Amino acid sequence: xxxxxxxxxxxxxxxxxxxxxxxxxxxxxxxxxxxxxxxxxxxxxxxxxxxxxxxxxxxxxxxxxxxxxxxxxxxxxxxxxxxxxxxxxxxxxxxxxxxxxxxxxxxxxxxxxxxxxxxxxxxxxxxxxxxxxxxxxxxxxxxxxxxxxxxxxxxxxxxxxxxxxxxxxxxxxxxxxxxxxxxxxxxxxxxxxxxxxxxxxxxxxxxxxxxxxxxxxx
Amino acid sequence: xxxxxxxxxxxxxxxxxxxxxxxxxxxxxxxxxxxxxxxxxxxxxxxxxxxxxxxxxxxxxxxxxxxxxxxxxxxxxxxxxxxxxxxxxxxxxxxxxxxxxxxxxxxxxxxxxxxxxxxxxxxxxxxxxxxxxxxxxxxxxxxxxxxxxxxxxxxxxxxxxxxxxxxxxxxxxxxxxxxxxxxxxxxxxxxxxxxxxxxxxxxxxxxxxxxxxxxxxxxxxxxxxxxxxxxxxxxxxxxxxxxxxxxxxxxxxxxxxxxxxxxxx
Numbered sequence: 001x002x003x004x005x006x007x008x009x010x011x012x013x014x015x016x017x018x019x020x021x022x023x024x025x026x027x028x029x030x031x032x033x034x035x036x037x038x039x040x041x042x043x044x045x046x047x048x049x050x051x052x053x054x055x056x057x058x059x060x061x062x063x064x065x066x067x068x069x070x071x072x073x074x075x076x077x078x079x080x081x082x083x084x085x086x087x088x089x090x091x092x093x094x095x096x097x098x099x100x101x102x103x104x105x106x107x108x109x110x111x112x113x114x115x116x117x118x119x120x121x122x123x124x125x126x127x128x129x130x131x132x133x134x135x136x137x138x139x140x141x142x143x144x145x146x147x148x149x150x151x152x153x154x155x156x157x158x159x160x161x162x163x164x165x166x167x168x169x170x171x172x173x174x175x176x177x178x179x180x181x182x183x184x185x186x187x188x189x190x191x192x193x194x195x196x197x198x199x200x201x202x203x204x205x206x207x208x209x210x211x212x213x214x215x216x217x218x
Numbered sequence: 219x220x221x222x223x224x225x226x227x228x229x230x231x232x233x234x235x236x237x238x239x240x241x242x243x244x245x246x247x248x249x250x251x252x253x254x255x256x257x258x259x260x261x262x263x264x265x266x267x268x269x270x271x272x273x274x275x276x277x278x279x280x281x282x283x284x285x286x287x288x289x290x291x292x293x294x295x296x297x298x299x300x301x302x303x304x305x306x307x308x309x310x311x312x313x314x315x316x317x318x319x320x321x322x323x324x325x326x327x328x329x330x331x332x333x334x335x336x337x338x339x340x341x342x343x344x345x346x347x348x349x350x351x352x353x354x355x356x357x358x359x360x361x362x363x364x365x366x367x368x369x370x371x372x373x374x375x376x377x378x379x380x381x382x383x384x385x386x387x388x389x390x391x392x393x394x395x396x397x398x399x400x401x402x403x404x405x406x407x408x409x410x411x412x413x414x415x416x417x418x419x420x421x422x423x424x425x426x427x428x429x430x431x432x433x434x435x436x437x438x439x440x441x442x443x444x445x446x447x448x449x450x451x452x453x454x455x456x457x458x459x460x461x462x463x464x465x466x467x468x469x470x471x472x473x474x475x476x477x478x479x480x481x482x483x
Contacts, residue, residue: 012479050387050476070474075389085384088398098388138384145388 002027002061002149002181003047009055010042016205017042018053023200023210027181031192033217034202040185041082043202044151047183048077075102078142079151082185083158084134091129091137092122095144102145114177115140116170132163136170143174149181150174156191171195189217230433241266276354283346292346296333296353300325303357307365311466313372315478320465321364328360328458329353332450341446352450355426359411359451360458367407367459368466374399375470376480383477392471400467407459415448424448 003025010018018039025047032040045051046058049070058065065073086094092108099106109119115136126134135155142150152171156164172195175182186192192199192213199216201209209216244266251258283291304321311317333353342348375382378399385395418424423431426447430440470478 048387049474050383052472052474052476070476071389071391073389074387079387081380081384081387083380085381087381087385101389101394141388 001025001059003183004059004062005043005046005056006059007056008043008046008053008058010039010046010051010053012042018046019205021056021202021205021207023207025183025200026198028198029175029182029184029196030198030200031196031213032183032185032200032202033187033189033192034208036187037204038202039205040187040202041153043200044079044153044183044185047149047151048074048079050074050079075145076147077149077151078145078147080135080138080142080153080155082153082155084131084138086126086134086137086141089126090122091117091124091126091140094126094137094141095122098141099144102147104144104146106144108144111140111144114143114170114174116166116173130163132159132166135159135163135167139167139170147180149183152182152184154185154187157187168194193217280350283350287346289344289346289349292349292353295350296329296357297326299354299357300329303361307361307368307462310365311368311372313376314368314466315469317368317466317469320462320469321361321368323465324364324458324460324462325357325360327461328364328454329357331457332356332454335453336446336450341450352447355447356450356454360454363407363411363455364458364462366410367403367463370406371399371403371463371466374402375467379477379480386475386477390475392468392475395475396467396470400463403463403467404459407463408456411451411455415452418444418448
């Protein structure tokens, strides 16, 4: 398993956001599904240590996550948040910032193409992009770090159908071209069917199903 | 070699009646607040009473310190000012977790370094007559600047939470993720004094110069002393805002470079 969660619990403001979560996430494409407030995004944030669990343990490639340097881990396990949050400047300056943090050589045209954007976007001011374009620039920025795992938190929830289809097409293309694991949070079972082959289903902070797509979302 | 500023030797007498008469302007401020429902009448009243009591008490304290003419009393007075300054500024920085210590360090450093420098450069003598008023002015302005800076820092950290976390998610350090926010907060703390220094003499006359002119001092002396104080304040305000923001932003993050939950302390 790429990630393994063992009896993971996390409480915020007196509420158990995650409670006794035990699940495995293999390499490949995994969808974390469930209704709003079921703890999907929180679980995703645990995977690159943007948060730590109060109880239980998370393992990455067989090693406890707590043993990884959080900064080095986040450059291997990149997270793209639900809403775009780019730094001021151009698309390329954002890509360069991410690549610089990871110590990687930047190929802006390739990152943009993998994120479903044409190379002309490199010089565009991020403030002048649509939300869908910003979200794809966020994806490109994460790819500039050449991560081993891509964590996507509801990447299309704020987008219209056309923008959603563009992101989904970019992700499908990405998986064909790169050896990269994807963990995707979505509230939409149909999107999980389109983009993943493994599913973790959460309900009220607990695991309601974990396994191959056809078993959990039959 | 700079010759320390000589005793200016000017004094005027201000009667209690004159002070009482100036309260008419306080009543006017309260009336404006009342008519326009600005809801500041109580604050204006508290400000007037507190300024009266505090300034009267500090007046007597300064008199005692001048008469005793020992430096350790000056240090005690300035330390008390730093302490109360940090407590007051913390009230304006309520969105910053554990803001008291950064403010205390910022005010102490701003006061100590600025006063140390003006004495070392031979601008003022190391005597109570200079250290007390200049120290009070330095600490007061440093308090305002650091309170404004941390107030802005608290708002900005809240508003920029998504961007900061997205930057952390790339493997940036807490410092790298917070830097644009810290920079804006630092600028907020410094900009008021920078702007007022730019317009000094054009749009307004600063307090020291007005006070000296009212007291009958030579305008050239008044201007020179005012310039010294403005430059001293620019330095101290910058130090205070830099130290306060540079220490306080860390309190928003865990050691694992995670953003703390809002209100989590």
